[in-house]
Amino acid sequence: MNAQPPAASPLLTNCPEGLPVEAYLDPGWFAREQASIWRRHWVLVGHKSAFAEGRLELRRVGGVEVIVLRDPDGALRAFHNTCRHRGAALCTETRADFNGRLIRCPYHAWAYDISGRLVSTGFGTPTADFDKAAHGLFPVALTEWNGLVFLSLADDPPPFAPDLGLTALDNWPMDRLVIGHRAEKELACNWKIFWENYNECLHCPGIHPELVDLVPVYREGVMSEPERRDWQGGPAGPALKPGARSWTLDGAPCGAEFEGLSAEQRAAGHTFVTIYPSCFVVAHVDYVRVVTLTALAPERTRLSAEWLFLPETLAAPGFDLENVTGFAERVIAQDGEACELNQRGLHSPKFRAGRLMPQEFDIHRFHAWVLEALGERR
Numbered sequence: 001m002n003a004q005p006p007a008a009s010p011l012l013t014n015c016p017e018g019l020p021v022e023a024y025l026d027p028g029w030f031a032r033e034q035a036s037i038w039r040r041h042w043v044l045v046g047h048k049s050a051f052a053e054g055r056l057e058l059r060r061v062g063g064v065e066v067i068v069l070r071d072p073d074g075a076l077r078a079f080h081n082t083c084r085h086r087g088a089a090l091c092t093e094t095r096a097d098f099n100g101r102l103i104r105c106p107y108h109a110w111a112y113d114i115s116g117r118l119v120s121t122g123f124g125t126p127t128a129d130f131d132k133a134a135h136g137l138f139p140v141a142l143t144e145w146n147g148l149v150f151l152s153l154a155d156d157p158p159p160f161a162p163d164l165g166l167t168a169l170d171n172w173p174m175d176r177l178v179i180g181h182r183a184e185k186e187l188a189c190n191w192k193i194f195w196e197n198y199n200e201c202l203h204c205p206g207i208h209p210e211l212v213d214l215v216p217v218y219r220e221g222v223m224s225e226p227e228r229r230d231w232q233g234g235p236a237g238p239a240l241k242p243g244a245r246s247w248t249l250d251g252a253p254c255g256a257e258f259e260g261l262s263a264e265q266r267a268a269g270h271t272f273v274t275i276y277p278s279c280f281v282v283a284h285v286d287y288v289r290v291v292t293l294t295a296l297a298p299e300r301t302r303l304s305a306e307w308l309f310l311p312e313t314l315a316a317p318g319f320d321l322e323n324v325t326g327f328a329e330r331v332i333a334q335d336g337e338a339c340e341l342n343q344r345g346l347h348s349p350k351f352r353a354g355r356l357m358p359q360e361f362d363i364h365r366f367h368a369w370v371l372e373a374l375g376e377r378r
Protein backbone atom coordinates (compact mmCIF):
# COMPACT_ATOMS: atom_id res chain seq x y z
CA MET A 1 0.00 0.00 0.00
CA ASN A 2 2.86 2.33 0.78
CA ALA A 3 4.88 1.17 -2.17
CA GLN A 4 6.87 3.99 -3.75
CA PRO A 5 5.41 4.94 -7.10
CA PRO A 6 7.94 4.26 -9.85
CA ALA A 7 9.83 7.35 -10.97
CA ALA A 8 8.45 8.82 -14.15
CA SER A 9 9.28 6.69 -17.16
CA PRO A 10 10.96 8.58 -19.99
CA LEU A 11 9.01 6.58 -22.59
CA LEU A 12 6.79 8.58 -24.93
CA THR A 13 3.06 8.18 -24.47
CA ASN A 14 2.43 8.44 -28.19
CA CYS A 15 4.19 7.72 -31.48
CA PRO A 16 5.03 11.15 -32.93
CA GLU A 17 6.25 11.86 -36.44
CA GLY A 18 9.91 12.44 -37.05
CA LEU A 19 11.34 15.37 -39.00
CA PRO A 20 10.14 15.85 -42.57
CA VAL A 21 12.27 14.01 -45.11
CA GLU A 22 13.59 17.34 -46.48
CA ALA A 23 15.57 17.67 -43.26
CA TYR A 24 17.86 14.87 -44.47
CA LEU A 25 18.11 15.64 -48.19
CA ASP A 26 17.45 19.26 -49.00
CA PRO A 27 20.44 21.63 -49.52
CA GLY A 28 18.26 24.55 -48.41
CA TRP A 29 17.47 22.88 -45.10
CA PHE A 30 21.15 21.99 -44.70
CA ALA A 31 22.15 25.62 -45.31
CA ARG A 32 19.71 26.79 -42.63
CA GLU A 33 21.21 24.29 -40.18
CA GLN A 34 24.72 25.46 -41.00
CA ALA A 35 23.71 29.01 -40.16
CA SER A 36 21.49 28.40 -37.13
CA ILE A 37 23.10 25.35 -35.56
CA TRP A 38 26.66 24.74 -36.74
CA ARG A 39 27.66 28.40 -36.93
CA ARG A 40 25.98 29.25 -33.67
CA HIS A 41 26.37 26.42 -31.16
CA TRP A 42 29.65 25.27 -29.63
CA VAL A 43 31.45 22.90 -31.98
CA LEU A 44 34.34 20.65 -30.94
CA VAL A 45 37.48 21.29 -33.01
CA GLY A 46 39.92 19.01 -31.25
CA HIS A 47 41.75 17.89 -28.15
CA LYS A 48 44.00 20.58 -26.65
CA SER A 49 47.10 18.59 -27.67
CA ALA A 50 46.30 19.33 -31.33
CA PHE A 51 47.17 23.00 -30.80
CA ALA A 52 50.89 23.54 -30.30
CA GLU A 53 52.51 26.91 -29.68
CA GLY A 54 53.87 28.55 -32.82
CA ARG A 55 51.50 26.81 -35.23
CA LEU A 56 48.32 27.88 -36.95
CA GLU A 57 45.67 25.20 -37.03
CA LEU A 58 43.01 25.39 -39.70
CA ARG A 59 39.51 24.18 -38.81
CA ARG A 60 36.10 24.32 -40.47
CA VAL A 61 33.03 25.18 -38.42
CA GLY A 62 29.66 25.24 -40.12
CA GLY A 63 31.49 25.47 -43.46
CA VAL A 64 33.52 28.49 -42.30
CA GLU A 65 37.31 28.36 -42.04
CA VAL A 66 38.80 29.31 -38.71
CA ILE A 67 42.42 29.52 -37.55
CA VAL A 68 43.36 28.53 -34.02
CA LEU A 69 46.65 29.37 -32.35
CA ARG A 70 48.19 29.01 -28.93
CA ASP A 71 49.73 32.23 -27.69
CA PRO A 72 53.03 32.37 -25.77
CA ASP A 73 51.06 32.39 -22.50
CA GLY A 74 49.50 29.08 -23.45
CA ALA A 75 46.02 30.47 -24.13
CA LEU A 76 44.16 29.50 -27.29
CA ARG A 77 42.74 32.09 -29.67
CA ALA A 78 40.65 31.69 -32.79
CA PHE A 79 39.92 33.95 -35.79
CA HIS A 80 38.16 33.73 -39.10
CA ASN A 81 40.66 32.65 -41.76
CA THR A 82 40.15 35.92 -43.59
CA CYS A 83 42.51 38.84 -44.12
CA ARG A 84 40.94 42.26 -43.61
CA HIS A 85 42.69 43.72 -46.68
CA ARG A 86 40.86 42.02 -49.54
CA GLY A 87 39.76 38.88 -47.84
CA ALA A 88 42.43 36.31 -48.69
CA ALA A 89 42.77 33.16 -46.65
CA LEU A 90 45.58 33.57 -44.14
CA CYS A 91 46.32 29.91 -43.93
CA THR A 92 45.78 26.83 -46.11
CA GLU A 93 46.37 23.12 -45.51
CA THR A 94 49.92 23.53 -46.78
CA ARG A 95 50.95 27.10 -46.01
CA ALA A 96 50.85 29.54 -43.16
CA ASP A 97 53.13 32.44 -42.33
CA PHE A 98 53.21 32.50 -38.56
CA ASN A 99 56.27 32.89 -36.38
CA GLY A 100 54.51 32.51 -33.07
CA ARG A 101 53.96 36.28 -32.77
CA LEU A 102 52.80 37.56 -36.15
CA ILE A 103 50.33 36.15 -38.66
CA ARG A 104 51.23 37.40 -42.10
CA CYS A 105 48.82 37.24 -45.01
CA PRO A 106 50.49 35.40 -47.91
CA TYR A 107 48.94 37.78 -50.48
CA HIS A 108 50.14 41.36 -49.71
CA ALA A 109 51.75 40.75 -46.33
CA TRP A 110 49.33 42.48 -44.00
CA ALA A 111 50.39 41.30 -40.55
CA TYR A 112 48.43 40.74 -37.36
CA ASP A 113 49.59 40.06 -33.84
CA ILE A 114 48.31 37.13 -31.80
CA SER A 115 45.45 39.20 -30.44
CA GLY A 116 44.32 39.76 -34.04
CA ARG A 117 45.39 43.42 -34.14
CA LEU A 118 46.53 44.69 -37.52
CA VAL A 119 50.16 45.78 -37.14
CA SER A 120 51.36 46.20 -40.73
CA THR A 121 49.83 46.80 -44.14
CA GLY A 122 52.95 45.61 -45.98
CA PHE A 123 53.81 47.73 -49.02
CA GLY A 124 50.38 49.36 -48.89
CA THR A 125 50.59 52.85 -47.40
CA PRO A 126 47.20 53.86 -46.04
CA THR A 127 45.99 57.44 -45.97
CA ALA A 128 44.58 59.18 -42.89
CA ASP A 129 41.04 57.90 -43.50
CA PHE A 130 42.16 54.32 -42.84
CA ASP A 131 41.64 53.21 -39.26
CA LYS A 132 44.09 50.41 -38.53
CA ALA A 133 42.44 49.62 -35.22
CA ALA A 134 39.17 48.82 -36.99
CA HIS A 135 40.79 46.20 -39.23
CA GLY A 136 41.83 43.47 -36.87
CA LEU A 137 41.04 39.81 -37.54
CA PHE A 138 37.48 38.71 -36.85
CA PRO A 139 37.61 36.86 -33.52
CA VAL A 140 35.86 33.56 -32.88
CA ALA A 141 34.63 32.56 -29.41
CA LEU A 142 36.58 29.67 -27.90
CA THR A 143 36.08 27.63 -24.78
CA GLU A 144 38.00 24.72 -23.32
CA TRP A 145 36.27 22.01 -21.36
CA ASN A 146 38.10 19.01 -19.96
CA GLY A 147 40.90 19.38 -22.48
CA LEU A 148 38.49 19.68 -25.41
CA VAL A 149 38.44 22.84 -27.51
CA PHE A 150 35.11 24.25 -28.71
CA LEU A 151 34.38 27.19 -31.00
CA SER A 152 31.25 29.21 -31.56
CA LEU A 153 30.93 31.50 -34.56
CA ALA A 154 28.07 33.40 -32.93
CA ASP A 155 28.61 37.00 -31.84
CA ASP A 156 26.59 36.10 -28.73
CA PRO A 157 27.31 32.39 -28.19
CA PRO A 158 24.75 30.36 -26.28
CA PRO A 159 25.89 28.96 -22.91
CA PHE A 160 28.19 25.95 -23.24
CA ALA A 161 25.91 23.22 -21.93
CA PRO A 162 26.78 19.49 -21.99
CA ASP A 163 23.63 17.45 -21.31
CA LEU A 164 24.96 16.15 -17.97
CA GLY A 165 26.23 19.55 -16.90
CA LEU A 166 29.67 21.14 -16.77
CA THR A 167 30.78 19.00 -13.83
CA ALA A 168 29.91 15.64 -15.41
CA LEU A 169 33.54 14.61 -15.90
CA ASP A 170 35.04 16.26 -12.83
CA ASN A 171 36.02 12.89 -11.35
CA TRP A 172 38.01 11.93 -14.44
CA PRO A 173 41.63 13.19 -14.77
CA MET A 174 40.73 14.78 -18.11
CA ASP A 175 43.56 17.31 -18.11
CA ARG A 176 46.19 14.58 -17.95
CA LEU A 177 44.79 12.40 -20.73
CA VAL A 178 46.55 12.07 -24.07
CA ILE A 179 45.38 10.72 -27.41
CA GLY A 180 46.35 7.07 -27.86
CA HIS A 181 44.37 6.31 -30.99
CA ARG A 182 42.36 8.11 -33.62
CA ALA A 183 39.98 6.85 -36.30
CA GLU A 184 38.10 8.77 -38.95
CA LYS A 185 35.60 7.96 -41.64
CA GLU A 186 33.03 9.60 -43.84
CA LEU A 187 29.47 8.38 -43.75
CA ALA A 188 26.94 8.70 -46.56
CA CYS A 189 24.26 10.09 -44.28
CA ASN A 190 22.91 13.30 -42.86
CA TRP A 191 24.43 14.29 -39.50
CA LYS A 192 21.03 14.01 -37.79
CA ILE A 193 20.73 10.37 -38.87
CA PHE A 194 23.84 9.74 -36.80
CA TRP A 195 22.35 11.39 -33.71
CA GLU A 196 19.05 9.59 -34.13
CA ASN A 197 20.85 6.25 -34.19
CA TYR A 198 22.86 7.35 -31.15
CA ASN A 199 19.68 8.19 -29.31
CA GLU A 200 17.98 4.80 -29.37
CA CYS A 201 18.83 1.20 -28.69
CA LEU A 202 15.98 -0.48 -30.53
CA HIS A 203 18.59 -1.38 -33.12
CA CYS A 204 21.04 -2.81 -30.59
CA PRO A 205 19.77 -6.41 -30.44
CA GLY A 206 19.81 -6.63 -34.22
CA ILE A 207 23.09 -5.00 -35.15
CA HIS A 208 25.36 -4.98 -32.09
CA PRO A 209 25.90 -8.60 -30.98
CA GLU A 210 29.10 -7.80 -29.05
CA LEU A 211 27.66 -4.70 -27.41
CA VAL A 212 24.48 -6.35 -26.14
CA ASP A 213 26.64 -9.10 -24.71
CA LEU A 214 28.66 -6.53 -22.76
CA VAL A 215 25.71 -4.32 -21.72
CA PRO A 216 22.81 -6.65 -20.94
CA VAL A 217 20.08 -3.98 -20.78
CA TYR A 218 20.78 -3.10 -24.43
CA ARG A 219 19.62 -6.61 -25.33
CA GLU A 220 16.11 -5.44 -24.54
CA GLY A 221 16.29 -2.57 -26.99
CA VAL A 222 16.55 0.14 -24.32
CA MET A 223 19.43 2.22 -22.99
CA SER A 224 18.80 2.00 -19.24
CA GLU A 225 16.74 0.26 -16.59
CA PRO A 226 14.05 2.97 -16.21
CA GLU A 227 13.12 2.54 -19.87
CA ARG A 228 11.97 -1.04 -19.30
CA ARG A 229 8.21 -1.33 -19.62
CA ASP A 230 8.01 -3.27 -16.34
CA TRP A 231 10.43 -1.07 -14.40
CA GLN A 232 9.40 -0.65 -10.77
CA GLY A 233 11.88 2.01 -9.71
CA GLY A 234 14.87 1.46 -7.45
CA PRO A 235 18.57 1.73 -8.13
CA ALA A 236 19.92 0.38 -11.39
CA GLY A 237 22.35 -2.53 -11.18
CA PRO A 238 25.79 -2.55 -12.82
CA ALA A 239 25.46 -1.77 -16.49
CA LEU A 240 28.14 -4.15 -17.74
CA LYS A 241 27.90 -7.95 -17.60
CA PRO A 242 29.35 -9.66 -14.51
CA GLY A 243 33.11 -9.44 -14.45
CA ALA A 244 33.35 -6.74 -17.13
CA ARG A 245 34.76 -3.33 -16.19
CA SER A 246 35.03 -1.41 -19.45
CA TRP A 247 34.30 -1.29 -23.15
CA THR A 248 37.15 -3.51 -24.33
CA LEU A 249 37.14 -6.71 -26.36
CA ASP A 250 37.62 -8.84 -23.23
CA GLY A 251 35.77 -6.53 -20.82
CA ALA A 252 38.89 -6.02 -18.69
CA PRO A 253 40.18 -2.49 -18.05
CA CYS A 254 43.08 -1.56 -20.33
CA GLY A 255 45.15 -0.28 -17.41
CA ALA A 256 44.77 1.06 -13.89
CA GLU A 257 41.27 2.38 -13.19
CA PHE A 258 40.99 6.14 -12.63
CA GLU A 259 41.26 6.90 -8.94
CA GLY A 260 38.69 9.60 -8.35
CA LEU A 261 35.53 7.92 -9.66
CA SER A 262 32.50 7.35 -7.47
CA ALA A 263 31.08 3.87 -6.84
CA GLU A 264 28.16 4.73 -9.16
CA GLN A 265 30.48 5.86 -11.93
CA ARG A 266 32.43 2.60 -11.65
CA ALA A 267 29.23 0.54 -11.62
CA ALA A 268 27.88 2.42 -14.63
CA GLY A 269 30.85 1.23 -16.71
CA HIS A 270 30.25 4.12 -19.13
CA THR A 271 29.17 7.72 -18.72
CA PHE A 272 27.91 9.35 -21.89
CA VAL A 273 28.03 13.15 -22.13
CA THR A 274 26.36 14.63 -25.20
CA ILE A 275 27.08 18.07 -26.61
CA TYR A 276 24.95 18.81 -29.67
CA PRO A 277 25.57 19.21 -32.50
CA SER A 278 29.16 18.04 -32.74
CA CYS A 279 30.23 15.49 -30.17
CA PHE A 280 29.79 13.04 -27.38
CA VAL A 281 32.23 11.83 -24.76
CA VAL A 282 32.14 8.37 -23.24
CA ALA A 283 34.04 8.14 -19.99
CA HIS A 284 34.96 4.65 -18.82
CA VAL A 285 36.79 3.56 -15.67
CA ASP A 286 40.09 3.26 -17.56
CA TYR A 287 39.91 5.46 -20.68
CA VAL A 288 37.77 8.06 -22.41
CA ARG A 289 36.45 8.14 -25.97
CA VAL A 290 35.48 11.31 -27.81
CA VAL A 291 33.42 11.08 -30.98
CA THR A 292 33.14 14.17 -33.20
CA LEU A 293 30.77 14.84 -36.08
CA THR A 294 31.17 17.28 -38.94
CA ALA A 295 28.25 17.94 -41.27
CA LEU A 296 29.87 18.09 -44.73
CA ALA A 297 26.79 18.04 -46.96
CA PRO A 298 23.15 17.00 -46.66
CA GLU A 299 24.16 13.38 -47.18
CA ARG A 300 27.79 13.45 -46.04
CA THR A 301 29.06 13.40 -42.47
CA ARG A 302 32.59 13.01 -41.16
CA LEU A 303 32.98 11.00 -38.00
CA SER A 304 36.14 10.98 -35.97
CA ALA A 305 36.87 9.17 -32.75
CA GLU A 306 39.72 9.68 -30.31
CA TRP A 307 40.71 7.37 -27.48
CA LEU A 308 42.22 9.17 -24.51
CA PHE A 309 44.41 7.53 -21.88
CA LEU A 310 46.68 8.40 -19.01
CA PRO A 311 50.27 8.50 -20.33
CA GLU A 312 51.25 5.80 -17.81
CA THR A 313 48.50 3.51 -19.12
CA LEU A 314 49.85 3.81 -22.66
CA ALA A 315 53.39 3.21 -21.42
CA ALA A 316 52.57 0.24 -19.20
CA PRO A 317 54.15 -3.06 -20.26
CA GLY A 318 51.58 -5.31 -21.88
CA PHE A 319 49.20 -2.46 -22.77
CA ASP A 320 46.99 -3.82 -25.53
CA LEU A 321 45.67 -0.97 -27.69
CA GLU A 322 43.76 -3.25 -30.03
CA ASN A 323 41.82 -4.74 -27.10
CA VAL A 324 40.51 -1.25 -26.30
CA THR A 325 40.00 0.29 -29.71
CA GLY A 326 38.77 -2.90 -31.36
CA PHE A 327 35.57 -2.94 -29.37
CA ALA A 328 34.27 0.56 -30.05
CA GLU A 329 35.56 0.48 -33.62
CA ARG A 330 33.36 -2.52 -34.26
CA VAL A 331 30.34 -0.75 -32.73
CA ILE A 332 31.09 2.43 -34.68
CA ALA A 333 31.29 0.44 -37.93
CA GLN A 334 27.97 -1.28 -37.20
CA ASP A 335 26.30 2.05 -36.45
CA GLY A 336 27.82 3.65 -39.53
CA GLU A 337 26.39 0.94 -41.73
CA ALA A 338 22.97 1.38 -40.11
CA CYS A 339 23.11 5.15 -40.66
CA GLU A 340 23.90 4.72 -44.34
CA LEU A 341 21.08 2.22 -44.71
CA ASN A 342 18.73 4.72 -43.12
CA GLN A 343 19.82 7.56 -45.39
CA ARG A 344 19.51 5.42 -48.51
CA GLY A 345 15.90 4.52 -47.87
CA LEU A 346 14.86 8.15 -47.47
CA HIS A 347 15.06 8.66 -51.23
CA SER A 348 11.69 7.10 -51.95
CA PRO A 349 9.32 9.87 -53.09
CA LYS A 350 6.65 8.12 -51.02
CA PHE A 351 8.44 8.67 -47.71
CA ARG A 352 7.48 11.92 -45.97
CA ALA A 353 8.51 11.38 -42.32
CA GLY A 354 9.26 8.56 -39.90
CA ARG A 355 7.20 7.50 -36.90
CA LEU A 356 8.86 7.23 -33.52
CA MET A 357 8.31 4.46 -31.00
CA PRO A 358 7.91 5.28 -27.28
CA GLN A 359 11.50 4.16 -26.63
CA GLU A 360 12.70 6.82 -29.06
CA PHE A 361 12.03 9.67 -26.63
CA ASP A 362 15.58 10.98 -26.99
CA ILE A 363 15.16 11.23 -30.76
CA HIS A 364 11.99 13.20 -30.18
CA ARG A 365 13.87 15.54 -27.85
CA PHE A 366 16.65 15.87 -30.41
CA HIS A 367 14.13 16.79 -33.10
CA ALA A 368 12.64 19.41 -30.80
CA TRP A 369 16.15 20.81 -30.23
CA VAL A 370 16.81 21.00 -33.98
CA LEU A 371 13.48 22.68 -34.72
CA GLU A 372 13.93 25.17 -31.93
CA ALA A 373 17.44 26.01 -33.12
CA LEU A 374 16.00 26.61 -36.59
CA GLY A 375 13.30 28.81 -35.11
CA GLU A 376 10.55 26.39 -36.15
CA ARG A 377 7.62 25.13 -34.18
CA ARG A 378 6.14 21.71 -34.58
Ligand code: FES
Pocket residue numbers: 083084085086087088105106107108109110
Ligand atom coordinates in the same frame (compact mmCIF):
# COMPACT_ATOMS: atom_id res chain seq x y z
S1 FES B 1 44.40 40.11 -48.93
FE1 FES B 1 45.69 39.87 -47.26
S2 FES B 1 47.21 41.31 -47.52
FE2 FES B 1 45.94 41.56 -49.24
Ligand SMILES: [Fe+2]
Pocket residue numbers: 197203204208335
Ligand atom coordinates in the same frame (compact mmCIF):
# COMPACT_ATOMS: atom_id res chain seq x y z
FE1 LIG C 1 24.26 1.59 -32.17
